[in-house]
Structure formats: C-alpha cells, structure tokens
Amino acid sequence: MRTRVLYDVAHMLGTTRRTTALKLGGVGVGVGLLPSVSFLCGVSCQGFASAAALNGGAAPVVAPVVVERAPQQCRSNAPSLWGGLGRAPFVERYSFAFTHVRESSSSSTVDAYKVGESTNIKWHEGSVSREAREQSMGQKGCVLWFTGLSGSGKSTVAYTLEHALHGMGKKVYVMDGDNIRHGLNSNLGFSAVDREENIRRIGEVAKLFADMGVITLVSFISPYRNDRDLARSRMARDTDFVEVFMKIPIEICETRDPKGLYKAARAGKLKGFTGIDDPYEEPLNAEIVVEAKKEASDELEAPEAMASTILDYLSTKGYLSA
Numbered sequence: 001m002r003t004r005v006l007y008d009v010a011h012m013l014g015t016t017r018r019t020t021a022l023k024l025g026g027v028g029v030g031v032g033l034l035p036s037v038s039f040l041c042g043v044s045c046q047g048f049a050s051a052a053a054l055n056g057g058a059a060p061v062v063a064p065v066v067v068e069r070a071p072q073q074c075r076s077n078a079p080s081l082w083g084g085l086g087r088a089p090f091v092e093r094y095s096f097a098f099t100h101v102r103e104s105s106s107s108s109t110v111d112a113y114k115v116g117e118s119t120n121i122k123w124h125e126g127s128v129s130r131e132a133r134e135q136s137m138g139q140k141g142c143v144l145w146f147t148g149l150s151g152s153g154k155s156t157v158a159y160t161l162e163h164a165l166h167g168m169g170k171k172v173y174v175m176d177g178d179n180i181r182h183g184l185n186s187n188l189g190f191s192a193v194d195r196e197e198n199i200r201r202i203g204e205v206a207k208l209f210a211d212m213g214v215i216t217l218v219s220f221i222s223p224y225r226n227d228r229d230l231a232r233s234r235m236a237r238d239t240d241f242v243e244v245f246m247k248i249p250i251e252i253c254e255t256r257d258p259k260g261l262y263k264a265a266r267a268g269k270l271k272g273f274t275g276i277d278d279p280y281e282e283p284l285n286a287e288i289v290v291e292a293k294k295e296a297s298d299e300l301e302a303p304e305a306m307a308s309t310i311l312d313y314l315s316t317k318g319y320l321s322a
C-alpha cells in the first residue's frame with residue numbers, strides 16, 4: 001500500500017546539524033536526516049529540500065522550502081546557493097512542509113521507518129491528548145531553560161521558582177545539571193562532545209515533561225548556543241521553550257564560588273572550566289534575561305525577585321492556565 005505522509009518540519013533552525021525534527025500532524029515523529037538541503041538565497045528565499053535518507057533511504061523526498069524570515073546576512077541579491085551540509089550562518093529559521101509516498105504494509109513490506117540508528121520503528125498515537133492533560137492540570141506544559149555560568153544562580157532561582165509554583169498548586173519540576181549528572185548523565189564528562197550529549201538528552205527528557213503538561217525548569221550551564229537551539233527546535237510548540245539567560249558577570253560568579261571550582265580552575269587544578277578555559281556562548285534572543293542588578297540601581301537582585309520576574313512572565317503569557 002502507498003501512503004502519502006505529510007511531514008511538517010516547522011521552525012527548523014538553521015544549524016550545521018545533519019538532523020532535524022520531523023512532525024506528523026503537529027506531533028514529533030522523530031528525527032530525520034536532510035542530507036541535501038539547498039537554498040536559493042535571493043528575493044524569493046525559496047528552495048528545495050530533499051531527504052533521501054527518510055524511510056531508510058527507500059523513499060526520496062523532494063519538497064518546497066519556505067524561508068520564514070529572510071536570511072539576515074545575505075549580502076547579495078543575486079541568487080547564491082547553499083548546498084549540502086555546509087554552514088548556513090545566514091539562515092535563521094525556515095520551515096518545511098513536505099510530503100512523500102511511503103510504501104507500507106503488505107505481506108512483503110514493513111510499515112515502519114528508520115530514525116537515526118533505530119530501524120523498523122513507528123510512532124504510536126495515544127488517545128489522551130496533551131491538551132486534555134493540560135486541562136486537567138490547569139496549566140500549560142513548557143520548558144524554562146536556565147543557562148548561565150557556574151555560580152550565576154541558575155539552581156537557586158529555579159528552585160525558588162519551583163517552590164513558588166508548587167505553592168500555587170502547579171505541577172512543576174526542576175532538572176538540575178549537577179543532579180542529572182548523578183544518574184542519567186553520569187557517563188558524561190565536560191568535553192564539548194559530552195556537554196552536547198548532556199544537553200541533547202535533557203532536552204529530550206524536558207520535551208517529554210512538557211508533553212506531560214509539567215512546567216519544567218532545566219538548569220544546566222548549557223554553554224553552546226547550537227545545543228540550546230537544537231533543544232528548542234525539538235519542542236512540539238514554539239511557545240514550549242523559554243530561554244532564561246542568567247546574565248551574571250563572571251566576576252560575581254567567581255566571588256560566589258560556592259564549590260571552589262573557579263579557584264581550582266584559576267590555579268590550573270581544574271581544566272576546561274566554563275568561563276575560564278572553556279567557552280560560554282551567550283544567548284542572542286533569550287525570552288528572559290536575568291541580570292544582577294535592576295536598571296539604574298546599585299542593589300543586587302535577590303533570587304526571590306528574579307523568580308518573581310519569571311513568574312510574571314509565565315502568568316502574562318498564559319502558562320498558568322490551560
């Protein structure tokens with residue numbers, strides 16, 4: 001049997017990654033490979049995507065691509081081509097909607113597909129919708145992604161906010177980098193590759209929590225912009241991911257140094273420490289930026305005031321009702 005399948009790859013971020021989230025009727029069906037994506041970058045900003053590796057490479061997909069926002073740094077009006085898997089730093093966001101014909105069950109074929117390294121798998125739809133879960137909880141699931149240097153106050157503010165939301169009867173949970181590294185991610189260190197996998201895994205877990213309807217607070221240094229953006233792109237809804245940048249100067253973090261890690265790093269006893277001899281890439285468009293001091297004030301903000309700002313955001317944006 002031949003089935004026409006519509007993949008809505010909404011808001012895929014322009015990254016150098018090979019993988020992108022695929023959605024079927026608004027629901028994630030996993031990650032697909034886009035081995036050849038090319039853009040005609042010019043006035044129309046349209047192009048074509050092909051995803052031959054979908055369905056185990058059996059069913060090539062060719063589809064129109066619409067660039068949502070014109071590439072910011074596209075300097076020439078003359079069409080220029082980005083092809084293959086190279087960098088496309090000028091592409092901010094674009095969306096795909098494409099169809100392909102899938103061969104499915106008959107006595108000789110298998111109605112399943114390949115995602116990443118997983119073969120012969122299939123998405124199962126439940127009968128309880130996310131909306132129904134959210135209705136029963138009186139809130140909207142989401143992921144508040146706290147990012148910032150060690151000592152910037154991610155955990156303190158996240159747990160303060162959790163306490164406040166719990167007191168209001170909301171379903172809320174904090175996933176903290178230190179804690180998750182005690183279990184799920186205990187096999188990961190602090191190399192760039194391990195940090196990437198750390199963020200990928202917790203992004204996926206957070207996505208499940210959001211789907212459950214939980215207000216999920218993720219508190220990880222998450223130093224790489226690309227990794228945070230990938231986590232964002234994996235969410236089911238645009239509004240699911242709220243990036244909270246703890247924009248606290250390193251001098252303050254270093255003064256706090258509750259674990260003595262900055263001291264050890266400065267003394268050369270701890271290598272690859274974020275902010276000292278390892279990078280931290282600041283968010284460019286975080287939904288919430290938390291700063292040490294309020295504008296025109298010399299007073300440092302208390303964690304409670306910071307949590308209260310985030311609570312206001314959640315309330316104003318409608319996350320605290322279904």
Ligand SMILES: Nc1ncnc2c1ncn2[C@@H]1O[C@H](COP(=O)(O)OS(=O)(=O)O)[C@@H](OP(=O)(O)O)[C@H]1O
Pocket residue numbers: 149150151155176177178181190194195196198199219220221222223259261271272273274278
């Ligand atoms: N090399 C190095 N760099 C940064 N941080 C280090 C390092 N080694 C250990 N730690 C401790 O690990 C905590 C950060 O873990 P994360 O999982 O949040 O890190 S990351 O997102 O993968 O970068 C971090 O916790 P926080 O201080 O709460 O941020 C540190 O206590």
Ligand SMILES: Nc1ncnc2c1ncn2[C@@H]1O[C@H](COP(=O)(O)OP(=O)(O)O)[C@@H](O)[C@H]1O
Pocket residue numbers: 148149150151152153154155156157219256257258300301302303306
């Ligand atoms: N807004 C704040 N004002 C003053 N001290 C803070 C504030 N936020 C956090 N701290 C203190 O800074 C230290 C580091 O905070 P923590 O939440 O552990 O940071 P992170 O999780 O980013 O490493 C802790 O000792 C905490 O009490």
